[in-house]
Amino acid sequence: MARARSAQLFSDAKNLIPGGVNSPARAWGSVGGDPIFIKKAAGSRIWDVDGNELIDYVCSWGPMVLGHAHPAVIDAAIDATRSGTSFGAPTELEVEMARRVVDAVPSIEVVRFVSSGTEATMSALRLARAKTGRYKILKFNGGYHGHEDALLVEAGSGLANQGIASSAGVHPEYAASTLVAEFNDVGSVRLLLEANTGEVAAVIVEPIAGNMGVVTPEPGFLEGLRELTTEHGALLIFDEVISGFRVALGGAQSIYGITPDITCLGKIIGGGFPVGAYGASEEIMSEVAPLGPMYQAGTLSGNPVAMAAGIATIDELSKPGVYEGLEASTDKLADELLGVFDAAGIRAVVNRACGLLTVFFTENPVIDMGSASATDRESFG
Structure with missing residues (x-):
């Protein structure tokens, strides 16, 4: 497969952009090789700058749940762009988009739009601290919630230990306010909450x-x-940046019947444009400026083009049979993969949820970061 143009662009980019990419995962450091540069996409397929046509299983890390360049989303974005790309003032599109989110997500009565999932989780943590008057946060080993300082933390030497920053530049005293428990281990959460009685503002978790x-x-x-x-x-706090509007219209919380205090959203709700959101009950969201003392703002928050694309996306997802079809496709792919591995004598499990799946080369169930890390990475080739 020819990749000369991608190789040249990557070489040029490394002289202009840190590591040649604007987000570390795009550098392919964990899988080897140089990244391919994309020229266009449509439906399930992408084409790189060398003309190679590929099936896209990444889908921009989540936002393209309808496939690339969906006509309804593209038309909505173009129509919105013709009226202007940013106003720094409220628009009707924000109201319409907020209504759709509130109607769909069980825990959200009031929603604030921002420009990324990181902004959403960062604001949610600030809101939790403002509401409770406490400052410690509990997250889970292996859970990623954006690059906000308090969340770039990994577990210390024991469950009762304070967090240790997993990125340079994070103040150690700030990182120390983050506690780390094990996913799917309620006991580890109980121990940390009991050891820090009256100090924990929030527990933040990806429900899936x-x-x-x-x-x-x-x-x-x-x-x-x-x-x-x-x-x-x-x-x-449920971080549903990935699972929101992907596993169900109401997110994972609607499937499992658990109502969080605050929900964070992103990716899909922008239809491929930069967007994020956090929402909660009217009572909790009354803490947010201009109603309350918790300040959060953004020039591009509620951007009209992103709102238009998000409205079109949610409207398409709201049509009958969409999630049933998505789940059926996910199950078919997972089952076919397992069949191939079994026929080849390869030990593997495929974890799945509607619209999401991961192959782990192991014979043991994958239920947390420890078991996920035990997968045979060499088998990925």
């Missing part, structure tokens, strides 16, 4: 983990988080 690969919650895990956070006066 995505960063460590797809890992679904074990029965009782999300229920346990809801009970423990209520008992200890901490807020429960």
Whole structure:
């Protein structure tokens, strides 16, 4: 497969952009080789600058749930662009988009739009701290919630230890306010909350983990988080940047029947444009400026083009049979992969949720970061 043009562009980019990319995962450091540069995409396929046609299973890391360049989304974005790309003032599109989110997501009565998933989680943490008057945060090993300082933390030497920054430039005292538990282990959460009584503002979790690969919650895990956070006066934050509008119109919370205090969204709700959102009950969101003392703002928040694309995307997802078809496609792919591996004598499991799947080369169930890390990475080739 010819990749000369991609190789030249990557060489040029490394002289102009850190590592040649504007987001580290695009450098292909964990899989080897040089990244391909994309020229265009349509439906399930992408074409690189060398003219190679490829099937896209990444889908821009989530936003392109309808496929690339979906006509309804493209038409909506073009129509919005003709009226102007940014105003720094409210638009009707923001109201219409907010109405769709509130109608779809069980926990959200009021929503604030931002420009990325990182902004959404960062704002949600600030909101939790403002609401509770506490400052510690509990997250999970392997959980990624954007590059906000408090969330770039990995586990210390024991569950009761304070967080240790996993990125340079994070103030150690700031990182120390983040506690790290194990996904699917309610006991680890209980120990940390009891050891930090009255200090934890929020527990933030992907209800379906995505960063460590797809890992679904074990029965009782999300229920346990809801009970423990209520008992200890901490807020429960669901980071549904990946699972929101992907596994169901109402997100993972609508599937598992667990209502968090704050929900974070992103990716799909922008139809491929930069967007994020966080929402909660009217009472909690009354803390957000201009109503309350928790300040958060953004020049491009609620951008009209992103709102138009998001409205078109949600309207398409709201049509009958969309999620049933997506789940059927996911199951078919997962089952076919397992059949191929079995015929070849390769040990593998495929974790799946509607529209999401990950292959792990292991014979053991993958339920947390430890078991995900035990997969045979060499088998990926």
